[in-house]
Amino acid sequence: xxxxxxxxxxxxxxVLQYGLKLNPRLFHYIDYMDKLPSPMKLDINTASRQQxxxxxxxxxxxxxxxxxxxxxxGPIKTGDDLRKIxxxxxxxxxxxxxxxxxxx
Numbered sequence: 001x002x003x004x005x006x007x008x009x010x011x012x013x014x015v016l017q018y019g020l021k022l023n024p025r026l027f028h029y030i031d032y033m034d035k036l037p038s039p040m041k042l043d044i045n046t047a048s049r050q051q052x053x054x055x056x057x058x059x060x061x062x063x064x065x066x067x068x069x070x071x072x073x074g075p076i077k078t079g080d081d082l083r084k085i086x087x088x089x090x091x092x093x094x095x096x097x098x099x100x101x102x103x104x
Contacts, residue, residue, distance in 0.1 A: 041099060041100055041101035042055070042099055042100055042101065043100070043101055043102060044066065044070075044076050044100050045070055045075045045076055045102075049063045049064065049067060050063075052066055052067070055095075055096045055099055056095045056096060056099070057091070057092050057095040057096065058092070061087070062085075062087060062088070062092070065085050065086060065087065065088075066085060066088075069081075069084065069085045076103070077102075077103070078103065079093050079097070079103065082103075
């Protein structure tokens, strides 16, 4: 039984290491998730610029666009609202969706 556990642990570690070699940006996601308390998710309509910047794939420019959009158009409720923001691609939405609360 212990041998089976050891083999499983080695296999999981190898898969994780291989995945990180293929996509080093995963380190950013792992680091960010470690900083959040487990059930905590960010409200995109009240988040500060700095909180938005800390989301995966959102830099200073995109954080500014999100804030400008919500000031001009009101609350962001759906992915369709996010798609209206210049530069907000499906990939970006997919990267941040799990970190946001209340987004349909």
